[in-house]
Amino acid sequence: MEAAGAGVAPIRAQYLTSKEQFHAYLKAERESRNQENNQDDGEEDPSSNDQTEPPAKQMKLDGADQVRNQGSQEEVVKEEEKKPQERKRARGQNKSRPCMKPNHYEKDRLCQSVIQECAEKCYFGSQCRFLHDVGEYMAVKPSDLGDSCILFKTFGKCIYGVTCRFARAHLGEDYRNFVNEDLVKQWEGKPLVRNSLSKELQQRLRKKKVCFDKSSEYLSHLGKPSSTGNAGNKAAGNSTGEEGMTNCTASKGNAEGVDVLPPGEETPEYLAVSEKGEASESMVLQSSCLADASKDSTLKTIGPVTDEDVIKLRLCEKKRLDIQGKLYLAPLTTCGNLPFRRICKRFGADVTCGEMAVCTNLLQGQSSEWALLKRHHTEDLFGVQLEGAFPDTMTRCAELLNQTIEMDFVDINVGCPIDLVYKKGGGCALMNRSNKFEQIVRGMNSVLDVPLTVKIRTGVQEKVNLAHKVIPNIRKWGASMVTLHGRSREQRYTKVADWEYIAECAKLASPMPLFGNGDILSYEDANRAMQTGVSGIMIARGALIKPWIFTEVKEQRHWDISSNERFDILKDFTNYGLEHWGSDTQGVEKTRKFMLEWLSFLCRYIPAGLLEYLPQKINERPPYYMGRDYLETLMASQNVDDWIKISEMLLGPVPTNFIFLPKHKANSYR
Numbered sequence: 001m002e003a004a005g006a007g008v009a010p011i012r013a014q015y016l017t018s019k020e021q022f023h024a025y026l027k028a029e030r031e032s033r034n035q036e037n038n039q040d041d042g043e044e045d046p047s048s049n050d051q052t053e054p055p056a057k058q059m060k061l062d063g064a065d066q067v068r069n070q071g072s073q074e075e076v077v078k079e080e081e082k083k084p085q086e087r088k089r090a091r092g093q094n095k096s097r098p099c100m101k102p103n104h105y106e107k108d109r110l111c112q113s114v115i116q117e118c119a120e121k122c123y124f125g126s127q128c129r130f131l132h133d134v135g136e137y138m139a140v141k142p143s144d145l146g147d148s149c150i151l152f153k154t155f156g157k158c159i160y161g162v163t164c165r166f167a168r169a170h171l172g173e174d175y176r177n178f179v180n181e182d183l184v185k186q187w188e189g190k191p192l193v194r195n196s197l198s199k200e201l202q203q204r205l206r207k208k209k210v211c212f213d214k215s216s217e218y219l220s221h222l223g224k225p226s227s228t229g230n231a232g233n234k235a236a237g238n239s240t241g242e243e244g245m246t247n248c249t250a251s252k253g254n255a256e257g258v259d260v261l262p263p264g265e266e267t268p269e270y271l272a273v274s275e276k277g278e279a280s281e282s283m284v285l286q287s288s289c290l291a292d293a294s295k296d297s298t299l300k301t302i303g304p305v306t307d308e309d310v311i312k313l314r315l316c317e318k319k320r321l322d323i324q325g326k327l328y329l330a331p332l333t334t335c336g337n338l339p340f341r342r343i344c345k346r347f348g349a350d351v352t353c354g355e356m357a358v359c360t361n362l363l364q365g366q367s368s369e370w371a372l373l374k375r376h377h378t379e380d381l382f383g384v385q386l387e388g389a390f391p392d393t394m395t396r397c398a399e400l401l402n403q404t405i406e407m408d409f410v411d412i413n414v415g416c417p418i419d420l421v422y423k424k425g426g427g428c429a430l431m432n433r434s435n436k437f438e439q440i441v442r443g444m445n446s447v448l449d450v451p452l453t454v455k456i457r458t459g460v461q462e463k464v465n466l467a468h469k470v471i472p473n474i475r476k477w478g479a480s481m482v483t484l485h486g487r488s489r490e491q492r493y494t495k496v497a498d499w500e501y502i503a504e505c506a507k508l509a510s511p512m513p514l515f516g517n518g519d520i521l522s523y524e525d526a527n528r529a530m531q532t533g534v535s536g537i538m539i540a541r542g543a544l545i546k547p548w549i550f551t552e553v554k555e556q557r558h559w560d561i562s563s564n565e566r567f568d569i570l571k572d573f574t575n576y577g578l579e580h581w582g583s584d585t586q587g588v589e590k591t592r593k594f595m596l597e598w599l600s601f602l603c604r605y606i607p608a609g610l611l612e613y614l615p616q617k618i619n620e621r622p623p624y625y626m627g628r629d630y631l632e633t634l635m636a637s638q639n640v641d642d643w644i645k646i647s648e649m650l651l652g653p654v655p656t657n658f659i660f661l662p663k664h665k666a667n668s669y670r
C-alpha cells in the first residue's frame with residue numbers, strides 16, 4: 001500500500017489561515033453570538049441554520065458561554081505551559097489526567113430509593129448520605145437542559161424520574177412521573193441492550209461460587225507433568241502464582257517462554273480437516289493434546305474416549321465466523337463505547353467489538369468492566385475483546401462469558417502496547433511468550449462455543465517483525481481469525497502501517513482469515529488494503545475521525561458531508577449517550593466526557609470540499625483553515641475549549657470546575 005508520508009494536508013488556498021486568525025475568528029464569533037444570546041434567551045437549533053449564510057450569522061449558542069467557568073481550564077493550560085519538562089509521561093499514557101468523576105459534579109444527590117419511589121426502603125436509613133426529600137432536592141437541582149427527554153419520548157417512561165435533567169417532559173407539579181403506557185407496552189419484552197451483569201451473578205463471582213468445570217479440566221491437563229520433561233513448567237506458572245502448573249504440550253519454548261518455533265510449520269491435519277468441516281474420529285479428543293500428539297511420532301492421548309468426550313463440541317462444529325470482506329470497526333478503549341458503535345453501525349460497519357476488558361476484573365464481577373461487554377441489539381455481528389496474561393484467568397473468563405453473555409466471537413488483545421498491560425506479560429508481550437500464548441489460545445478455545453480471534457501487531461520492536469512467526473502457530477492452536485495491526489509496539493502511531501508485511505502475513509495465515517489494520521481513512525485506502533490479499537479490513541481512527549467512512553467504502557465515493565450533518569451525528573450520539581449512561585447529571589456528564597474524547601479525533605477530519613486533492617491521509621496534519629461556515633470552522637479546532645463549546649451546544653453548560661484532558665493522544669501525524 002502506498003505510504004502516506006508525514007506532511008501537511010493539501011487544503012485549498014482560499015481556506016487556509018494562520019493559527020492567530022483562526023482563533024481570533026472563533027473568539028469574535030463566540031462573542032457576537034453571546035451578545036445575541038443576552039438579548040434573546042430563546043433556544044435555537046444550530047443545525048437549522050442555512051449553510052450559505054455568511055459564517056458570522058450562522059449559529060447562536062445557548063448561553064453556555066456566560067455560565068461556564070473557564071478559570072480552571074485556563075489555569076491548567078497555563079500550568080502546563082509553565083512546566084514543560086515536568087510533564088514527563090509514560091508513553092501513551094496520560095498520567096496527569098485529572099480524575100474527576102461525574103457524580104462529583106452533583107453535591108446533593110437524591111437517594112436511589114427515592115428515585116425508585118420507595119423512600120422508606122432506604123437500606124442505609126439515617127446513615128444514608130443522600131437526600132430523601134424530593135422538595136429539598138428540587139431546590140438545589142441544577143436547571144433542566146431541555147424540554148424533551150429522549151428516554152420518555154422513546155420508551156414512554158424515564159427511570160431517572162425527578163433527577164432527569166430533562167424532567168420537565170415527564171414531571172407533574174407534585175413530582176409524580178408520567179408514563180406513556182402505550183409506548184411502554186410497545187417495548188415490553190424487547191431488550192435493547194444485552195450482556196448486563198446481574199446482581200445475582202455479581203454476588204456469585206464475589207463469593208467465588210461460580211463453577212469453571214471446563215476450565216478446570218483444561219487447566220488440570222496443563223498441571224500434569226509432560227512426558228517430554230519439564231522445560232516449560234516454570235514458565236507455565238499461572239496468574240495466581242500456583243506451583244505445579246505444568247505444560248502438557250511437548251514444550252517448544254525455552255524456560256523464558258521465548259518463541260523458538262520453526263517458521264512456516266504445516267497446519268496439522270486435524271485442523272486442516274476441521275476447516276473443511278469434516279470430522280475425523282480423533283477430533284473428539286481435546287484439541288490441545290491432539291495438536292501435541294500430531295507433532296510427536298507416538299500418539300499420546302489423555303486416556304480412553306469417554307461419553308463426556310463424545311458430547312463435547314468439536315472444533316469443526318464450532319459456529320464459523322462468517323466475516324470475509326466485512327468492514328470491522330476496531331475495538332477502541334474509551335471511544336468505542338456502545339453509543340459510538342451505534343453510530344458506526346448506522347453508517348455501515350459490519351462487525352463491532354466491545355472495548356478491551358481485563359479478564360481478572362470480569363472474574364471479580366466489577367460492574368464497570370462488565371459494562372464494556374454490553375451489546376446493542378443493532379450490533380448483529382459482535383465480539384468482546386479480552387486482555388490477560390495467564391491461561392487460568394483467560395480460560396476461566398472465556399468460560400464465564402460463554403455461559404453468561406451473547407457474543408459472536410471472543411478476541412484476545414495481543415496488540416495492547418500500554419505499559420500497565422505489557423509489563424504484566426499481557427497484550428503485545430504475549431507475542432514473545434509463546435508458551436503462555438499457546439496455553440491461553442488453546443484453553444479459551446476449549447471452553448468457548450463461539451470462534452476465538454486474536455489481534456496482534458507486527459511485533460514489539462520496530463525492526464524485529466514477529467507476526468510471521470506467530471501467525472502459523474495461532475492458526476495451529478485453533479484460532480478462527482487474526483487481525484494484524486501493521487505497526488510494532490515501539491512504533492505506536494509513528495510511521496505508517498506496513499501493508500506489505502500485512503500482505504505477506506495474510507498468505508502465511510491462509511486458510512485462516514487475516515484482517516489487516518492500519519491507517520485506513522478513505523475508500524481508496526480500503527481498496528488498496530483489500531488488494532493485499534487480506535480477508536477484510538479493520539478500521540480504528542478512521543472511524544473516529546469520520547464514522548461515515550463505512551458508507552464511503554461501501555458506496556465507493558467521497559462524501560462531502562456538511563457541518564450540519566456532522567452536528568446531527570453528534571446529536572444522535574447525545575441521545576444514544578443519554579439512553580446508555582442516563583439522563584440525570586451523572587449520565588449527562590458521562591455523555592459529555594465520552595463526546596469530548598471523540599471530538600479530540602473528530603476535529604482531524606478535513607471536509608472533502610476543502611481539499612486541493614482527495615483523499616485525506618490519516619498521517620497528514622491539517623493546517624489551520626477556515627471552514628465554509630462557523631460550525632465547520634469550530635469543528636476543525638484542535639482546542640479543548642472549542643470541543644467543550646460543542647458539547648455545551650448539545651448538553652448545556654459544563655459544571656463549575658470542569659476540566660477535560662483527552663485520554664488518547666490524537667495528534668500523532670508522523
Ligand SMILES: Cc1cc2nc3c(=O)[nH]c(=O)nc-3n(C[C@H](O)[C@H](O)[C@H](O)COP(=O)(O)O)c2cc1C
Pocket residue numbers: 330331332333334335355356385413415416455485497517518519520538539540541542664
Ligand atoms: C482511542 C483508541 C483506542 C484503542 N483501543 C483499543 C482496544 O481496546 N483494543 C485494541 O485491540 N486496540 C485498540 N486500539 C488500536 C486500534 O484498534 C487499531 O489497532 C489501531 O488504532 C490502528 O488502526 P488505525 O490506523 O485504523 O487507527 C485503540 C486505538 C485508539 C486510537
